[in-house]
Amino acid sequence: MVRVGVIGTGDVARKSYLPGLHDPESGIILQAVCDIAKERAEKAAKDFGAQAVYNDPKLMLEREELDFVFVLTPLLTHASLTRQVLEAGRHCYSEKPLTLSLKEADELAEIAERNKVLLLCAPIYPLLPIVQFIRQLIVNNALGKVAFVRAHSSHGGPDRGTFYTDPSSYFLSEKSGPYVPLYDMGVYALTFLTFVLGSVKRVFAMAGTAISERRIEKVVEQGFIPYTIKVTTKDNGFLLLDFGDGCFGCVDASFCMRYNRVPSYEFYGSHGSLTFDSWQNEIWLVSDVEGYKHPEGWHKVELPKEIQEGERELWGQRRPTMGQRVVEHFRQCLQTGKQSPIHVSRARHVIEVMEKALMSLETLQVQKLESELPK
Ligand SMILES: NC(=O)c1ccc[n+]([C@@H]2O[C@H](COP(=O)([O-])OP(=O)(O)OC[C@H]3O[C@@H](n4cnc5c(N)ncnc54)[C@H](O)[C@@H]3O)[C@@H](O)[C@H]2O)c1
Known part of the structure; x- marks a missing residue:
């Protein structure tokens, strides 16, 4: 079972990641969604079946047992949110770009390695x-x-x-x-x-x-x-x-x-x-x-x-959506131990x-x- 958290429930989350993500039959639980605009997170939870709603990523990471967290927020916020996710010992996927500098990307890679978690990055x-x-x-x-x-x-x-x-x-x-x-x-x-x-x-x-x-x-x-x-x-x-x-x-x-x-x-x-x-x-x-x-x-x-x-199957509402594809890929990475191309x-x-x-x-x-x- 993969328990998923999503930070950022705006346009791309609704279009490409959240549809079909909560799918207990295939072993994916949409455990929690989080957005600083709480009404957006609440609507996403209602529309896509999340179990819990937050407006503070720190709180979500403290309270929820998550295996994999999507960071789907605006461009300049990815680095700091991804850092929080990795520091909390969770596997993470960041929308693009992860950072604007190589130094910062290397710091995040180092935290992921230290905490033995995967850091995957868009585009896929x-x-x-x-x-x-x-x-x-x-x-x-x-x-x-x-x-x-x-x-x-x-x-x-x-x-x-x-x-x-x-x-x-x-x-x-x-x-x-x-x-x-x-x-x-x-x-x-x-x-x-x-x-x-x-x-x-x-x-x-x-x-x-x-x-x-x-x-x-x-x-x-x-x-x-x-x-x-x-x-x-x-x-x-x-x-x-x-x-x-x-x-x-x-x-x-x-x-x-x-x-x-x-x-x-x-x-x-x-x-x-x-x-x-x-x-x-x-x-x-x-x-x-x-x-x-x-x-x-x-x-x-x-x-x-x-x-x-x-x-x-990739585009629109067809299956698998980008969210399902990424979680499935994450699962395979854990099972096979192979280096991910993303x-x-x-x-x-x-x-x-x-x-x-x-x-x-x-x-x-x-x-x-x-x-x-x-x-
Ligand atoms: N929209 C698209 O078509 C599209 C396509 C591919 C990739 N992307 C990428 O997806 C990312 C998000 O884009 P979008 O268009 O969905 O933006 P958006 O503004 O529609 O959604 C971002 C959401 O993140 C929330 N947010 C901002 N800071 C936050 C924080 N600190 N904690 C929690 N929530 C926070 C905002 O309230 C908002 O709801 C960007 O990196 C973008 O490049 C977007």
Whole structure:
């Protein structure tokens, strides 16, 4: 039996983690939910079946027997809450980004190790069968030597679409940091690319504020009144990456890409190219390599059945939800003792790429990375 606690019951908790999480038949008990906005926690408990409700994480950690705690709060709060969870000797999963600095990520990793608990970190890309499939194609040399990658890790900004709570904090540097689209969206591409290609050696970034006012229009929570805010974070930018051995990448991380019709990921190799549309779950490939050649050249890759099914289940209200997937993964980690691909040892490298990208914005100079991913 896994007894789960959730800190933060806002938009992502309601959309992606809480649905179906309380499932005693499959051995998952949603023991407690906690939010500083207590009415939100109470509503989440009612909607998703939590046994207890708190508005103070410290109290929840003191009083409840929890095996695994999700930290699903806003960007700049993850580090301190995760620290509390780990100090309380509980296994933990943090939404992204865990921290803004490598030093802080290392401190958290050290506490987890000392207390013999697991620290898992979003994004969960490395757990997804389709991402593992792409990695395998590249490891198997289906493209020859990969020389260039491009990733779109952007959208039009969280002022669009319907959020449960007010998403204005994503535009405010004081609430979410100096270049929010990097931690909010860029982190996906950086996790994906480093999982597939390995460590980044050097990074350079450019960023600025392109759209200085945003209108927050639609929020589901009752009592919301639309309003306009002044943007104080950089809402637009990109990173240039050096993976070493002549392999380079370009990642955009922006809230200013309202519409686009190109694939999310493009890999260019000496003997082939691959594109991946992460919204449609579509892979296109062209290759001269024996075993991957196709009479039509560019072709849509027929995904093995288990991958199609695994991916179809991921989104929306289908099962497993992200919460169920993470708990199931946690259970497997404990059973097998195997290192998780979303273990903090992976996240810390991506955190350093983002930290050094911010340094490069300040210094206007390319920054070298110190950390390396575990082999
Ligand atoms: N919303 C999305 O679509 C989405 C998608 C993927 C990842 N994320 C990530 O999920 C995290 C949360 O985002 P969100 O959109 O759900 O935000 P949100 O503002 O909707 O929800 C966060 C909740 O945390 C609560 N909270 C804040 N500080 C707290 C504290 N100290 N203790 C307890 N509760 C606290 C808030 O009251 C709020 O209810 C962010 O890191 C974000 O990057 C969000």
